[in-house]
Amino acid sequence: MRAVFDQNVIDLTSNGKEFTAIVGDRTAFVEIIHSENGSLDLRIDGKHIIAYVSSDGAKRWVTVNGQTFLLTKSSNGSSYSKGKHRSTEYDHTSELAAPMPGQVRSVNVKESEAVTKGQTLLVLEAMKMEFRIQAPRDGKVKALHVKQGQTVEREQVLIELEKS
Amino acid sequence: MMFQKILIANRGEIAIRIMRACKELGIGTVAVYSEADKNSFHVQFADEAIMIGEAAPKESYLNIGKVIDAAKQTHADAIHPGYGFLSENASFAEAAASANLTFIGPSADSIRAMGDKAESKIRMKKVGVPTIPGIEGIEAENDFKRAAQEIGYPVLVKAAAGGGGKGMRIVNVESEMSESLEAARREALNAFGDERLLIEKYLPNAHHIEFQVFGDQHGNLMHLFERECSVQRRHQKVIEETPSSLITSNLRGEMSKAAVVAAKTVGYFNAGTVEFIVDPETLKFYFLEMNTRLQVEHPVTEFVVGLDLVQWQIRIAAGEKFPFTQKDISQGGHAIECRVYAEDPANGFLPSTGKLLQFIEPRGPGIRIDSGFVAGDEVTHFYDPLLAKLIVHAENRQSAIQRMQAALREFVVHGVTTNIDFMQSVLAHSDFQEGKVTTRWVETKFNWMPAEPSFEALIAAAVADATSAKRKTENGNRNEPDPYSPWKNTSRFRN
Numbered sequence: 001m002r003a004v005f006d007q008n009v010i011d012l013t014s015n016g017k018e019f020t021a022i023v024g025d026r027t028a029f030v031e032i033i034h035s036e037n038g039s040l041d042l043r044i045d046g047k048h049i050i051a052y053v054s055s056d057g058a059k060r061w062v063t064v065n066g067q068t069f070l071l072t073k074s075s076n077g078s079s080y081s082k083g084k085h086r087s088t089e090y091d092h093t094s095e096l097a098a099p100m101p102g103q104v105r106s107v108n109v110k111e112s113e114a115v116t117k118g119q120t121l122l123v124l125e126a127m128k129m130e131f132r133i134q135a136p137r138d139g140k141v142k143a144l145h146v147k148q149g150q151t152v153e154r155e156q157v158l159i160e161l162e163k164s
Numbered sequence: 165m166m167f168q169k170i171l172i173a174n175r176g177e178i179a180i181r182i183m184r185a186c187k188e189l190g191i192g193t194v195a196v197y198s199e200a201d202k203n204s205f206h207v208q209f210a211d212e213a214i215m216i217g218e219a220a221p222k223e224s225y226l227n228i229g230k231v232i233d234a235a236k237q238t239h240a241d242a243i244h245p246g247y248g249f250l251s252e253n254a255s256f257a258e259a260a261a262s263a264n265l266t267f268i269g270p271s272a273d274s275i276r277a278m279g280d281k282a283e284s285k286i287r288m289k290k291v292g293v294p295t296i297p298g299i300e301g302i303e304a305e306n307d308f309k310r311a312a313q314e315i316g317y318p319v320l321v322k323a324a325a326g327g328g329g330k331g332m333r334i335v336n337v338e339s340e341m342s343e344s345l346e347a348a349r350r351e352a353l354n355a356f357g358d359e360r361l362l363i364e365k366y367l368p369n370a371h372h373i374e375f376q377v378f379g380d381q382h383g384n385l386m387h388l389f390e391r392e393c394s395v396q397r398r399h400q401k402v403i404e405e406t407p408s409s410l411i412t413s414n415l416r417g418e419m420s421k422a423a424v425v426a427a428k429t430v431g432y433f434n435a436g437t438v439e440f441i442v443d444p445e446t447l448k449f450y451f452l453e454m455n456t457r458l459q460v461e462h463p464v465t466e467f468v469v470g471l472d473l474v475q476w477q478i479r480i481a482a483g484e485k486f487p488f489t490q491k492d493i494s495q496g497g498h499a500i501e502c503r504v505y506a507e508d509p510a511n512g513f514l515p516s517t518g519k520l521l522q523f524i525e526p527r528g529p530g531i532r533i534d535s536g537f538v539a540g541d542e543v544t545h546f547y548d549p550l551l552a553k554l555i556v557h558a559e560n561r562q563s564a565i566q567r568m569q570a571a572l573r574e575f576v577v578h579g580v581t582t583n584i585d586f587m588q589s590v591l592a593h594s595d596f597q598e599g600k601v602t603t604r605w606v607e608t609k610f611n612w613m614p615a616e617p618s619f620e621a622l623i624a625a626a627v628a629d630a631t632s633a634k635r636k637t638e639n640g641n642r643n644e645p646d647p648y649s650p651w652k653n654t655s656r657f658r659n
Contacts, residue, residue, distance in 0.1 A: 001633075003626040008617060010626040019630070021623045030623055035631050038522055038578075040624055051624030054521035054578035060628070061521060062621045066573025067585055069617040071625055100514040101545045105350070120343065126545040127515045129330075129398070130351050132343075151545075154517070 005060065005071035096133055096159045098152045102126030107148050109159075113141045121159055124152070139163050166482050167191050167242045167266065171235040172210070173256075174246030175225060176536035177553060178460070179206035182244045185474035194238045196231055198224035200546050205536055212238050219546045225249045228256050232263050242266040242481060244474075248548070251457040252279050268481040270434045270456050277430040278454040282324045282362045284430075288451045291429050293422045296441060296450045298364025300324070308363055309341055315365045321345060323352035324360035329399030331355055334366055369602045371442040372396065373408050373449070375423035376465045378473070379433040380480045386490040387420045388469045391437075391461055392599075395590060397513050397606045403587060404461040405500040406468050409561060409599030410444060419449055426454055435462070435477050444602065460503070460553070463532060467499035467557035498564040499557045502572065502587045504535075506549040509586035510614050515549040516581040518542070523551075526574035530557045530567055543580050551582065561599075565591055586612055 003010045011022040012030075019030040021044075033041035033048070040051045052063040060071040105125040109115060120132045121141070142160040146152060169192035172179045183193045183206070195210030200219035207213045214234040217224035224230065226249055235243055243260050245251035245268070257272040269275070278284045282300030289295055298319075299311040312319045312335065321344055323331030331352030333344035349359040371394045379385035392408035393401045411419065423438035437459050439452040462473045471493075480486075506516045523539040535552030543549070554571055558564040572588050589612055590596050595605065 001630060003629055005617065005622060005625055008622050010622050012626050012630055014630075019627060021626065023619055023622050026619060028619070028623065030627060032627065032631065035628075040628055040631075042620075042624065042627065044620055044623060049620055049624070051620070051628070052522055052524070052576045052578065053624055053628035055628075055632075056518075056521060056579070060625045061578035062617070062625050062628075063522075063576045063578070064618060064620045064624055066575075066588070067615060067618065067621070068577070068582070069615075069621050070581065071617060071622075073625075073629070099511060101517045102515075103545075123347075125354075127547060127549050129515075130347055131514070132347070 004074040006074075008071075094136065094139075094161050095157045096121070096136070096161065097155045097157050098124060098133075099131065099154070100124070100126050101154045102131075102152060104146050104148055104150045104152060104158075105130065107144065107146065109141050109144070111141050111144050115139055115141060115161070122146070133158060135161065137161075167478065169194060169211075169238065169240045170242045170244055170268070170478070171196065171231070171238065171240040171265075172206075172244050172246065173225070173231045173250055174244075174248070175201055175204065175206055175547065177534045177550065178246040178248075178458070178536075180209055180536055181534050182246060182474055183209055185472065185478060188472075189475060189478060191478070192240075194234065194240050196225070196234050198546075200544055204541070205538055214238060219544070221249065221546070228253070228259050231256075232259050232265070235260075235265050236263060240265065242268055242478075244268040244477070245457065247457050247460055252455070254279060266481050268434070268477050270432055270436060274430045274432050274436075275456045278436075278456050280324055281322065281326070281453050282360070284454060285362070285451070287429055288426060291425055293426050293429075293451045294449060296364045296367070296452065298362060300362045302363070303360070305342060305345060308345060308361075309338055311363045312338065312341065315363070318366040318368065319363050320366040321348050321361050321363050323348065323356055323358070324362050325356040325358035326352055329396075331361070332399050367441055367443060367450075368604050368608075369444065370394075371408070371410050371444055371601075372401070372439065372452075372603050373411060373419070373442050374437050374439040374459075375420055376459075376462070376473075377423055377427045377432065377436050377438060378476065378480075378486075379427065379436075380486045381433050381483060382485045384486045384489070385424060385427055385432060386486070386493060387423050388465050388471065388473075388493060389495050390416065390419065391459075391464055393461060394601045394603050395596070395606065396603050397509075399603075401461065401503065402505075402583065402606070403500065403502050403590060403596075404464055405498065405561070405564070406464045407495055407498065410442060410447075412447075415442075415447055415449070422449070422451070426451060430454075432456075434480050435473055441603075444600075460550075461501050463534060463553065463555040464499035464501050467532070467555065468495045468497055469493055470496060497557055497559050498561045499555060500564045500568050501553055501555045502568060503550055503583075504552045504554060504575065504577070504587075505583045506543045506551050506577075506580040507583055508581040509583050509612055513583070515545060516543070517545050518580045520577065521579035522576050523578075524574070524576040525552065526554065526571040528567075528571065528574075531571050532556070551577065551580075565597065585614065 013020045031043040054061040058073045105123040115135045139161040142162040171194040193210045195213040216230040250256040254272040254276040257267040260267040333348045353359040376388040393404045395403035437455045440449045442449045532555040556567040
């Protein structure tokens, strides 16, 4: 079976108790010593490894050898995850998203207002810290999606800009 | 008279740490909590718990009236404020006193004298404690611009009422002044309810070294040596240790003397911290501020001096006298603290929120964990993103670093992004190993990038999916909404 996490393709072949794993040009024999809720005891090419794996939708949190990685599983087997490569370069509009979850402290612009690069468009607050959302380039406010006081999630689109 | 019951006006790891001290002393504990914290560990851990309001700190943990009412309602006889929130609020200390409750901390007058960063600088200058060049007591934007020109850019504008990196902005050029003042004022108002700012010279390549001081109410005041807190991001500490490898024993002597003078100037008793900035080139030191409360990083001091600071806070508030003097206190071994934050170092250290899918703390000799979370808890955007403090103690600095590296490798947090891997890289860096890290090192010298997923991690992810898919087929459990969730899966695959 094939699994794709971000741009990495992993092919697993089951041969009874063992798997053969192929990742890129590397191959390994994987033996499962023990597997339970959220943790795996594996022997990869004879080397014992404890791996912690948690799932949240398509997301996989994996800790091996003290390092933690957040992987995203692609369901269609394509090696590109959706969204990540969406380009705004050829687009006339650009969306500014919340870099963190929090609350909108102030909205400093109105729709169809002209803005200049570096201008603070709105201010977000989370965990008692303030963050300014600034215009990445000159343009015009195409749409405002949030109001002062509103709670927003990470990556939620706050404001759309277009070329003036 | 020792207290019967103490109300802890705080949340998270520090509330739990204080409750542990109370339990050891045989004192009852009362937790207060906001709606967002109703399932928090600090609430479960207390003997009694009172809900005091909505999630926003202003409605709950910062609401003096509600906290005092909760203490009266539960017949507590003392209040421990922890750090942050109301811990450095003189009006709160006074409100407690007028309600016949003992405030576990210094006098309201000491809090007020040191809490005002402008006022305290003026006092320090008078008693000969060195301070950073700057101007206090100005309001108008033009005055700040004029002051900045006099001092020379870069300058720091910071809350006169505050500390802890909140309400603070570095201003590099005059054109940034207006917006920086506005942001610092708003943050200051929000965090401390006071928008006054002061301005001072910004020293970009300095060490942050602070001295723990401790006084009883019988005129005994001593220091418990230093803490080196130069590994910072966004003006907030990430890794602290003691002793500092920068300061010589001569400098340690001078700085500890200045710290004791600073504290005595305001008639200090209970635990406090005198913070200094040290220029590594000249080894000159400057008074920064005094924090009139317990510090987040107090455990490193507890490890090397062998005293329980929180128990002594309680005993001193109850009127006890120190049975030891300065010459009985010495530094034993080396201690390091790493603050495990729910934040993304690859994304400007912005907070990360979510449900903790796994939370496995390290164990072993010389390892201490102060945490306020367990697996399944929700990390919300309302409060500080501190998940846990990992503190280690060893014979010397090198073995303490090694112990910390091993402990961090065992720490597993899933569900929110943390700074664990980032701190691992800091510990492994030659600048850290040589004790050369200054307060802006993370921002200016350390270019951290998260590692690409390892071969083993990718295999583990694929195997986990394969085994849970197999479980699913074996169980015929096709209606399971999230077959991969580790929480719902009760079957075990064994070969």
